[in-house]
Amino acid sequence: MTRTPEEISHNLLDAARKAGAEAADAIVLDGSSVSVEVRGGALEHAERSEGTDLGLRVFLGKRQAIVSSSDSRPETLTAMAQRAVAMANEAPEDPFTGLATPDQLAKDWDIAALEQFDPTPEPSADTLLQDALAAEAAAFAIEGVSQVSDAAAAYGTHRVHLAATNGFSGGYSRSSRSTSCVAISGQGTGMERDYDGDSRTFQSDLRSPDEIGRSAGERAVALIGAQKPATGTFPVLFDERISSSLIGHLLAASNGAAIARGASWLKDNLGEQVLPEHLSLIEDPHRPRISGSRPFDAEGLPTQRRAVVENGVLTGWTLDLASARKLGMASTGNAARGVSGPPSPSNWNLSLTQGTHSRDDLLRDMGTGLLVTSMIGSTINPNTGDYSRGASGFWVENGEITHPVNECTIAGNLRDMLKRIIPANDARTYLSRVVPSILIEGMTLAGT
Structure with missing residues (x-):
């Protein structure tokens, strides 16, 4: 008889209790996929996969251990629990580990409102x-x-289901x-x-x-006929296809795990300006039909709409329970995890305030510079924010694209770059990260 992810997760908790765990949580991921690739008008590759992955985390006081498997047979669940408890007995203590308290847990949520599953039949x-x-x-x-x-x-x-001995049980x-x-x-x-x-x-x-x-x-x-651009200081327009990477660097620097380690160029900037004052960066995990939406996080806490940056000011860190405890703060409900590791802070859906001008307007206003449509490699210093990336795209003269360019490097410092961004109004609102094209003046460009 096939068991649901919910049933398997509770079976794992039962096995953990019997093995001697003082507390535990279990996550079960169940999925299927079918994909095809073609080449030259003919089928090149077709693949179908189905599988269930299980993760069990057990606690003995302030010691924790995690085991995972893709086998959900009862004897395997028992062996997983016994192995996890044995591992926890040998693990060092972590004063910041542990499940959420019952009062922190998500209580009610509306799965249907998120529209995360298409009820139409699977395509052949x-x-x-x-x-x-x-x-x-x-x-x-x-x-x-x-x-x-x-x-x-x-x-x-x-399908995912999370259950824990603190009383939480939920899935979608x-x-x-x-x-x-x-x-x-x-x-x-x-x-x-x-x-x-x-x-x-x-x-x-x-x-x-x-x-x-x-x-x-x-x-x-x-892109035919691409050539290296000139070396110098020029305005750079990041196309909407890749502009979200800039916001990604800000999110990485405001991640609670990085802050707790002291490895972030933003660690001393809480409550300070990090973007132009008319811009905000909003996280909303409840947007319908968006891949980053979810009703609760990987520790069973309710997700919430919040301003990561409000009117240019960094309002807080992105936190799970462990990083919040290390920093003496409260979790923001941003824990994410797979089956083989502990939770860690992660962002959900993000939207940057859009500008009032089109990308063509920004091209015209930038005069001479670089429109970046593709980036490769990355050298980002997490402690200083120094930024250097390979880029390709199009050269702009007198506000008009003249020819494609490649094999160049753009460089700057994220702290300064982000304070000078000028957004266009061309973001695709159906993406999980809604970020328009972004113009930054005065970047270092290394080409010929």
Whole structure:
């Protein structure tokens, strides 16, 4: 008889108690996926997978241990619990570990309001194949595309259930549907590559494969003839496709685990200005149909809408229970975890205040500089915020794109860069991170 993730999680807790655990939590992830890839108008690869992964964390006083498995048979659950308790007996004490108290736990939530699961039937493998073929054909239809290295379509479902001896028990299901395409233009050493793709919770929201393939092809062709730009100090416009990486660096620096270690260039900036004063960065884990939404975190605490940055001012850290205890604060309900490790702080859905001007307006206003559409590599000093990344994109003269560029490096300091950002109004509001194109003046550019 097949057991649900909820039943397996409670079976794990029962096994932990019998093995001698003083407290425990269990997380069960159950999912299935099907994907297809095509090449040259024919099926290249097809895969279907199903599986259940289990994680058990046990506590003996202030000692904890974690074990995981993909086998949910009763004898395996018993062995997992016994092994975890034996490991906890040998583990060092951690004064900050432990489950949430009952008064901290999420009590009520509306799963249906989050719209995390598409009730329409699972697409057939042939439907996915036709989508991938359509994306590939649309890319090849663009003059100048020499190859399509990858065109793919996929569907997946995911169920999670968390239960703990403090009384918490909750779970939810997700679905995802995606199409992607990678196109190549040119020949030999002059080849250029670009992509497009879309991933949504609901099939009906997904962009068409024709649009995705055509966009990938057009982007690849636009890069033909790329050359190194000049070296100097110029304004840099981060395209909306990659601008969220800048906000990602701010989030990493305001993560409670980094703050507790003292390894963050923001550690002394709580309550201070980190963005222009008219900008806010809002976290909202309750947005319908968005992949980062969830009713509770990985420790059973309720998730909440909060301002990470409000009117330019950093309002607080992103905290799970352990990092909050280390800092003498309260958890923000941001714990995330897999089956084989302890919880750690993580952000959910983020939205940066959008600007009032279009990307074209910012291009016009920047005069001469670089429009970045792709980035590679990363050298970020977590203690100082010094920033250096490889980039490619397009050179701008007198407010207009003149030619593609590659093999250059952009550098600056995140503390200064983020205070000078100028956002456009072109963010895609259906993404988990809603960040528009961002202009930063006076960055160091190393090219020829």
